[in-house]
Amino acid sequence: MVITPSAPLLAVEKLSVFYDQFRAVDSVDLTVTPGEIVSIIGANGAGKSSFLKAIVGQGGRVAGSIRFDGQDIAAWPTSRIVGAGIALVPEGRRLFPTLTVEENLRLGWDVGRRGGMTAEEVFDLFPMLREKRRVPAGQLSGGQQQMVALGRALLSDPRLMLCDEISLGLAPAIVNDLYALLEKINRRGIGIVLVEQDISRALNVAHRFYCFLEGRVSLAGVPRATGRETVMKHYFGS
Amino acid sequence: MIDTIANVLLQGILLGGLYALFALGLSFSMGVMRFVNIAHGDFIVLVSFLLLVLTTALGLNVFVALILVLPVTFAGGFLLQRFLLQRAAGSDVLLPLLITFGLSIIIQNGLLQTFGADSHVLAGAGTLQTASIALTSGIYIGVLPLLTLLTAVALVLGLDRLLNYTRLGSHIRAVADDVAAADLIGLSSGRVYALAMGIVGVTVAIAACFMGLNMNFDPTSGPDRLLIAFEAVVLGGLGSLWGTLAGGIVLGIAQTVGAHFDTAWQLIIGHVVFLVLFLLRPQGLFPKY
Numbered sequence: 311m312v313i314t315p316s317a318p319l320l321a322v323e324k325l326s327v328f329y330d331q332f333r334a335v336d337s338v339d340l341t342v343t344p345g346e347i348v349s350i351i352g353a354n355g356a357g358k359s360s361f362l363k364a365i366v367g368q369g370g371r372v373a374g375s376i377r378f379d380g381q382d383i384a385a386w387p388t389s390r391i392v393g394a395g396i397a398l399v400p401e402g403r404r405l406f407p408t409l410t411v412e413e414n415l416r417l418g419w420d421v422g423r424r425g426g427m428t429a430e431e432v433f434d435l436f437p438m439l440r441e442k443r444r445v446p447a448g449q450l451s452g453g454q455q456q457m458v459a460l461g462r463a464l465l466s467d468p469r470l471m472l473c474d475e476i477s478l479g480l481a482p483a484i485v486n487d488l489y490a491l492l493e494k495i496n497r498r499g500i501g502i503v504l505v506e507q508d509i510s511r512a513l514n515v516a517h518r519f520y521c522f523l524e525g526r527v528s529l530a531g532v533p534r535a536t537g538r539e540t541v542m543k544h545y546f547g548s
Numbered sequence: 549m550i551d552t553i554a555n556v557l558l559q560g561i562l563l564g565g566l567y568a569l570f571a572l573g574l575s576f577s578m579g580v581m582r583f584v585n586i587a588h589g590d591f592i593v594l595v596s597f598l599l600l601v602l603t604t605a606l607g608l609n610v611f612v613a614l615i616l617v618l619p620v621t622f623a624g625g626f627l628l629q630r631f632l633l634q635r636a637a638g639s640d641v642l643l644p645l646l647i648t649f650g651l652s653i654i655i656q657n658g659l660l661q662t663f664g665a666d667s668h669v670l671a672g673a674g675t676l677q678t679a680s681i682a683l684t685s686g687i688y689i690g691v692l693p694l695l696t697l698l699t700a701v702a703l704v705l706g707l708d709r710l711l712n713y714t715r716l717g718s719h720i721r722a723v724a725d726d727v728a729a730a731d732l733i734g735l736s737s738g739r740v741y742a743l744a745m746g747i748v749g750v751t752v753a754i755a756a757c758f759m760g761l762n763m764n765f766d767p768t769s770g771p772d773r774l775l776i777a778f779e780a781v782v783l784g785g786l787g788s789l790w791g792t793l794a795g796g797i798v799l800g801i802a803q804t805v806g807a808h809f810d811t812a813w814q815l816i817i818g819h820v821v822f823l824v825l826f827l828l829r830p831q832g833l834f835p836k837y
């Protein structure tokens with residue numbers, strides 16, 4: 311049997327992100343193939359969020375190329391990128407606090423590819439959200455808000471999901487549930503980029519990982535083939 | 549005596565309907581886009597002149613003219629936001645104020661150049677402007693003021709439904725909640741703001757029609773309308789459309805009571821009541837933020 315490497319879903323080359331003169335991301339190369347979970351780890355301020363936002367056309371000024379499914383999307387407006395199948399689950403969840411749970415979910419459908427999950431299917435995944443469907447999202451617990459944020463992304467029918475620190479501030483049991491869900495989503499063929507500060511979680515689920523250090527990729531590889539000490543060295547720099 | 553009090557209150561409520569119409573578009577843009585459009589009153593006056601031309605030069609019924617004008621003002625609001633005001637979005641509050649202040653001056657001078665300084669009223673609604681209904685022997689209500697109030701109520705209902713029960717409404721509320729988050733998930737705030745301003749344009753046309761039917765207007769009437777609208781919005785509470793209706797009615801009653809004692813007091817009593825209520829309850833009657 312011959313294993314042919316599938317064409318990348320996302321291919322980022324020499325991507326830099328600038329805030330005025332400051333270079334938050336520096337010449338990063340990164341690929342994601344369909345059905346892959348790729349983790350990005352790195353300390354606070356390493357440029358992880360800037361990188362994810364740049365892929366959806368937000369945040370700082372970018373240089374370099376971003377190809378999604380073969381098309382150069384670097385100059386596209388966010389609405390077009392999301393409509394093509396990339397969904398960002400932003401750091402801090404960023405729900406709309408006065409909109410109900412259901413309205414927040416529906417926004418995902420409105421901005422997306424129009425073929426994804428329905429709000430009902432998200433309620434099947436997270437039954438505790440069903441009874442809160444008419445509650446303003448601002449009144450939910452952090453864990454429930456994260457479920458809505460993931461659900462909102464799923465409603466847009468993404469082919470690639472960019473998840474920025476979804477475990478931040480949540481109880482371990484809830485994080486376990488969210489990760490189990492991510493693996494389930496991934497088995498449907500959706501590519502996932504997972505940004506985490508929790509190194510062991512990120513490495514446990516990932517097929518491949520990248521370590522960011524001060525805006526650059528300091529290490530990239532396959533988690534099981536990489537020793538813990540090597541990872542730590544490139545995480546903190548030395 | 550009772551009749552007089554009832555009559556003054558009733559006329560005040562009816563006048564309040566007109567003031568609410570002035571204020572609803574401003575309320576919508578302040579609640580959604582968090583900016584004060586200094587040219588709001590001038591936009592109303594501008595559209596009144598447009599209706600004047602359509603009713604006099606073409607001889608159209610004023611409500612037919614209004615229906616023709618609605619898509620124009622929707623497009624006007626949309627384009628104004630997209631190509632001018634949106635450029636000031638995200639900057640501090642001063643820039644939109646300055647831009648709309650400039651627009652206010654441009655509109656007033658443009659109208660003066662075109663139409664002169666005379667004041668006008670809209671006609672072309674048949675006997676509507678003079679017809680009245682006798683409630684009791686001493687109390688009459690004019691059909692036009694009644695229609696004005698009913699229109700204001702209908703407009704609040706319509707805007708409320710639009711905001712709370714439509715997809716566009718949820719997009720508008722999302723952008724009002726968190727612009728940056730909207731942009732992050734691909735809900736482009738520029739487009740949503742432009743559509744919201746288009747809706748404001750529709751309310752401006754309706755306000756213009758009823759202003760022109762109910763009172764005199766001239767090219768410099770805008771700032772007075774803005775002041776009334778602003779007071780109604782603040783009295784009602786920012787972000788609340790029903791509050792704006794209530795604010796308009798409070799102002800209408802205050803002015804009518806003032807005018808009952810001396811017509812010279814009409815405007816000043818309105819402003820005094822505004823100031824007193826504002827000091828007592830700066831958050832407004834039905835605050836949302």
Ligand SMILES: Nc1ncnc2c1ncn2[C@@H]1O[C@H](COP(=O)(O)OP(=O)(O)O)[C@@H](O)[C@H]1O
Pocket residue numbers: 329332334352353354355356357358359360361
């Ligand atoms: N909007 C911004 N303006 C200026 N600098 C920013 C902005 N956002 C992030 N930065 C800077 O860019 C660097 C990377 O930040 P970020 O991408 O948030 O890192 P991470 O997500 O890895 O913690 C940091 O030094 C941060 O201060």
Ligand SMILES: [Mg+2]
Pocket residue numbers: 358359360401474
């Ligand atoms: Mg971050």
